[in-house]
Amino acid sequence: xxxxxxxxxxxxxxxxxxxxxxxxxxxxxxxxxxxxxxxxxxxxxxxxxxxxxxxxxxxxxxxxxxxxxxxxxxxxxxxxxxxxxxxxxxxxxxxxxxxxxxxxxxxxxxxxxxxxxxxxxxxxxxxxxxxxxxxxxxxxxxxxxxxxxxxxxxxxxxxxxxxxxxxxxxxxxxxxxxxxxxxxxxxxxxxxxxxxxxxxxxxxxxxxxxxxxxxxxxxxxxxxxxxxxxxxxxxxxxxxxxxxxxxxxxxxxxxxxxxxxxxxxxxxxxxxxxxxxxxxxxxxxxxxxxxxxxxxxxxxxxxxxxxxxxxxxxxxxxxxxxxxxxxxxxxxxxxxxxxxxxxxxxxxxxxxxxxxxxxxxxxxxxxxxxxxxx
Numbered sequence: 108x109x110x111x112x113x114x115x116x117x118x119x120x121x122x123x124x125x126x127x128x129x130x131x132x133x134x135x136x137x138x139x140x141x142x143x144x145x146x147x148x149x150x151x152x153x154x155x156x157x158x159x160x161x162x163x164x165x166x167x168x169x170x171x172x173x174x175x176x177x178x179x180x181x182x183x184x185x186x187x188x189x190x191x192x193x194x195x196x197x198x199x200x201x202x203x204x205x206x207x208x209x210x211x212x213x214x215x216x217x218x219x220x221x222x223x224x225x226x227x228x229x230x231x232x233x234x235x236x237x238x239x240x241x242x243x244x245x246x247x248x249x250x251x252x253x254x255x256x257x258x259x260x261x262x263x264x265x266x267x268x269x270x271x272x273x274x275x276x277x278x279x280x281x282x283x284x285x286x287x288x289x290x291x292x293x294x295x296x297x298x299x300x301x302x303x304x305x306x307x308x309x310x311x312x313x314x315x316x317x318x319x320x321x322x323x324x325x326x327x328x329x330x331x332x333x334x335x336x337x338x339x340x341x342x343x344x345x346x347x348x349x350x351x352x353x354x355x356x357x358x359x360x361x362x363x364x365x366x367x368x369x370x371x372x373x374x375x376x377x378x379x380x381x382x383x384x385x386x387x388x389x390x391x392x393x394x395x396x397x398x399x400x401x402x403x404x405x406x407x408x409x410x411x412x413x414x415x416x417x418x419x420x421x422x423x424x425x426x427x428x429x430x431x432x433x434x435x436x437x438x439x440x441x442x443x444x445x446x447x448x449x450x451x452x453x454x455x456x457x458x459x460x461x462x463x464x465x466x467x468x469x470x471x472x473x474x475x476x477x478x479x480x481x
Contacts, residue, residue, distance in 0.1 A: 117376045118365035119159065120383035126155040127386040131393050135419050138401055151354055153237050154299050156390075158358045160241055161303020164248060169311040171449060180249050182449060187245045189442035191387075194435045195238055198391040202232035205395075224291040234394060236291035243293045244300045260312050266305035270352075273297045278348040289347070298355035306359060324364035331357030388435045389427030396422035 133149025136142055164187070171178045199218055206212040215223070215230060223229050224239035251269075255261050276294050289295060309317040320327075334353045338346040371379070382389075400419030404412060 115380065116366060117370040117380065118368070119362070120376065121371055121379045122155060122159060122362060122365065123383035123386045124379040126152040126159065127382060127389050127393075128152070129155070130390065131397075131420070131423055134394060135397050135400075135416060135423075138415070154351065154354045155358045156237070157240070157296070157299030158303045158355060158362055160244070161300040161305075162307050162362065163303075164245060165304040165307025166310075168249060168252060169307060173311060175449065178249065178253070179449060180253065182446065183249055184246070185446050186442060186448070189438060189446060191238070191242065191245070193438035193441075194387060194391055194430070195235070197434045198430070199232055199235070201395070206231040224293060225288055227288060229291070234390065237296075239291075240293045240296050240300070244297070248300075248304060261308065263305070263309070263313070266301065266308065270298065270301045270305065273301075274348050274352045277351070278344070281344045281347050296351065298351045299358060302355045302359045303362075306363060321363050321367035324360045324367065327360035328357055328364060331360055385427050385431040385435075388431035389423060392426045392430045393423045396426040399426075 129149040129152030131149075132146050133152070136146035136149070139146075167187075168178055168183070171183070203212075203214050203218075207214075212230060217223050217226070218232070218235065221239040221242045223232075224236035229236060252261070255265050273295055277289070280289065280295070306317070306320070309320065331353055335350070335357060338350050338353060370376075397419050400415060400422050404415045404418060407414075
């Protein structure tokens with residue numbers, strides 16, 4: 108696997124770009140029922156983001172541990188929060204001001220604590236449920252790893268046990284009144300995050316096992332796709348219980364298949380890298396742009412309704428880029444100025460030279476040195 112440009116893994120960028128395009132298409136197509144049977148699958152772009160987030164956070168954690176022999180949890184949290192929270196709070200403010208003006212809706216302070224994904228009804232800023240899941244993961248995953256880690260390595264059985272929790276919870280809640288938040292509650296949506304974290308661990312601590320997984324990844328992706336089709340046909344409790352698990356396995360297999368192979372060419376990278384870099388800003392703001400696109404096209408003659416998609420996508424790109432340069436990128440620069448990445452200090456010996464070659468490459472691909480992806 109070649110690390111191009113010294114920083115980014117273009118294959119991961121392609122996955123990030125695919126994930127955000129899936130989500131945008133899903134939400135944009137909700138206004139067109141005729142194509143929704145196909146575009147509804149775009150909602151699972153969020154599950155792909157979960158796998159990528161687990162892989163990224165794991166890469167950051169293992170990279171620091173292998174470089175210094177330990178992880179400074181407080182610094183780890185601060186850098187993660189400075190990366191994600193300023194854009195979130197800016198988008199939250201804009202969303203609330205809009206519903207305040209349109210519906211005279213009071214502010215819900217639960218949004219400041221990231222608990223709205225457990226509401227029976229999320230009153231506004233609906234896409235924020237997935238950010239709650241990720242923030243809960245960012246908070247708990249480093250603590251969990253510290254508790255588990257008694258020696259040099261962690262028993263993978265712990266990861267496996269944690270990976271099974273979400274399908275078990277879904278099995279228990281099927282048909283209950285609580286299924287009103289079946290698609291948003293953190294304990295029901297951990298599959299992809301845990302699997303991404305587990306794979307990043309294998310890449311560094313169990314490289315031979317990871318190489319075996321990488322060789323099987325194309326077959327795993329094919330098997331996962333077939334199992335997903337089978338679950339759709341089965342329906343009911345079986346589909347509800349295992350869908351998220353099979354989706355996490357499918358996306359994880361696809362991710363490992365890509366990061367273990369040569370990266371996409373420079374031509375395609377010029378298209379996908381900007382989308383990947385701004386994907387967080389686009390995710391936070393795309394609903395506003397789509398709404399504006401709908402209102403704009405509604406005022407035009409019926410014959411021009413076909414321009415809805417291009418207009419909406421252009422607005423999504425423009426608003427997302429504006430938000431990235433105005434909010435997200437400055438917050439990254441502030442983080443790096445006041446809370447820089449940990450560097451080797453006197454008395455601390457970096458351990459990177461002891462890491463197997465494939466582990467070094469996986470850490471580099473999963474935890475890129477470019478701050479836009481951290």
